[in-house]
Amino acid sequence: MEFLQTEILENKVSDILWFIGILSYGLLLKRLLSVLFTKILYRFIKHDSVSIQTCIDMLGKPVELFIVLMIVSSSAFYLHFPNAWNLESPENFGLKMILSKGFQCLIIISINWILVRVIKFISLIFQERAALTETKLDDQFVPFFKDLVILLVSTLSFFLILGVVFKIDVVALVTGLGIGGLAIALAAKETLENLFASLTIFVDFPFVVGDSIQIDKVAGDVEKIGFRSTRIRTADGSLVTIPNRLLTAQALENMSSRQFRRAKYHVKLQIETSSETVYKIVHEIQEEVVKHEKIYKTDPGVTRFEGFGEGSLDILVSYNVAGNNAAVLNATKEEINYKIIEIVERNGAKFANPVR
Template identity: 40%
Template sequence: MNWREILAYEFLGNTVRDFLIFAGILLFGFIFKTVLSRLLSRILYKLVNRFTAGEDNQQAFKRLLIQPLEVLLFLVFMYFAFVALNYPLDPTEIRDGDHIIKAFAFRTYQVFVIVALTWVILRFVDFIGLIFKLRAEKTASKLDDQLVPFFKDFSKVLIVLFSFLAMLGLVFGVNVAGLVAGLGVGGLAIAFAAKESLENLLASFTIFLDQPFVVGDLVQVAELVGVVEKIGFRSTRIRTLEKSFVTLPNKFMIDKPLDNLTLRTFRRAKFDISLTYHTSSEQMRAITRDIQAFIDSHPRTNSDGRVRFLNLASHSKDVMVLYFVDTMDWNEYIDVKEEINYKIVEIVGRHGAAFAMPTQTLYLKRPSQNPPTTTLERPSYTRESDME
């Protein structure tokens, strides 16, 4: 038997040639799916090239799309591979009474194609969101910094919902129009079931319109203090001072008292200096006067600073130091505070005073050399016979 006869040999309604074509298409798709996905991503990038520029953006576009494009292309090659075979019935058509395995296999393939196509679209939306995020970072306003991730997530939710409805209609034959119309009847029940989600969504619009805070602000909500990193359509993410990442529902952000620390015009510093009781009144006056003069003349403080001899504690004379630093940046604030602290230590040392520490003095009384002795006298008894 020569190779022509082998290729013409029929098995399960198909020749060996048909099976080789089937395997060749699958092998070709598996080997070249990465190369083809890179080529296709390059073509798609040219379509959006007018919205962006730079090699970094092109690399980000490829990194986002290559993996979902590989899956989608392999599914396309799988389709052509199975079409190359001969079947008693067309496998791309599902009729009533068809074998359950055939119906399950074809519908599963359709589901995978819709999922892969949705994956590609979602990654494309991620890239568009990245471009607008980079543009928003170049503007002075912070409103666009929080609108970009919000609309990106909102668009992705709509795409997933549309893909799910398309899957129900195309794959499972559900009357999508009737289903959407039926939601009007069950809309009340769905609204109650999604009550928390709807409240958070409405709260997100309140945040965008009222703008109690924007991305990058340092806020305090209840006992939580941190920097706002992202405002989504359901939650707000905050990076705390301990560098932990906390996600709070948007409803919580507008229902609780919120202190936007970034909107403060100054940062306050207040502490006490404890000096020993050996410090004289002249030294106290000179120390408070010099500290007050230095704070008033400092370029990063305002004129509301107060330095006063305020308290006589059990172990020290306390001087209150109060001033306001003209900055919202935490690093600048602690740098100014450190500079003033060094100056305070220098002023106290220059006037011959010392800082007090909580101490206790215990006085012990030394006993005398010859302590008095105590003599115990025995009582005497008198008998009547002795008196006689």
């Protein structure tokens, strides 16, 4: 057909139709091709704890981008720029070079995106496995190594773009940094300190993910240990991010390592209370404390008549609650406090009024 041989901007109508057809057909099927590719990949790394839908949701967008780039590359094969435009070749700076190198960068970026999502999907599987074990070390290592692998893959992609796309000698570039590299290292001093501090945390294990820690005025549960910082969830639900270098440079208390938590306070009786009544109250409180199921049996604590206050007789109540859970400590204190009120009332004594 003569119409198909007609040229528009030095491109035959038939070639333009091939370009439009391949591009349109590919864009319509990109979602289907993405799901198909993801399902094939899922068969190699599948695990019962992570559904295929999760895999599709994570890999869908990057795979679609890669497919679109391949479709554009295939369809663009049928077209060329008019010679009348006198464009520079792809080897020389100009529109063709910009499009060529830009397209190559997008290809590498899309592959890097796919690899990053695959790494995250595999880490989900290992996190599910880690959750089934008693130790918390694997819960801590999985996110750390996930971030480490992602950093390595992304760095490799960056150098790949420099070396393959822009033809830069990466080895010579790294070697020739010299003073510039030293300046960058000095500028990134705190970042490097945080990185080495994170490695120290993983070697010394002062705490792991899930532990309750306190540093300075911040106390809470460790949610994540990263390259630069550690995230702590406080009791009021706030998420506090602390640089790792501060965690290794200051005194840190790991409250999860406690075998017990201590409660200590005074019970003040009226000054008129007889010594016999005080004696009975002290011993009955101690009996209630010792027989409580939450008390740390190895060292339950003491209850004693400590001395004379301003218009009161002071009884020291000190006991240790097994475990490190603050909620259990508070609940135990409440139960024992009710018992103390009953003991004082049963013995006919009264609590001292505060002296003003």
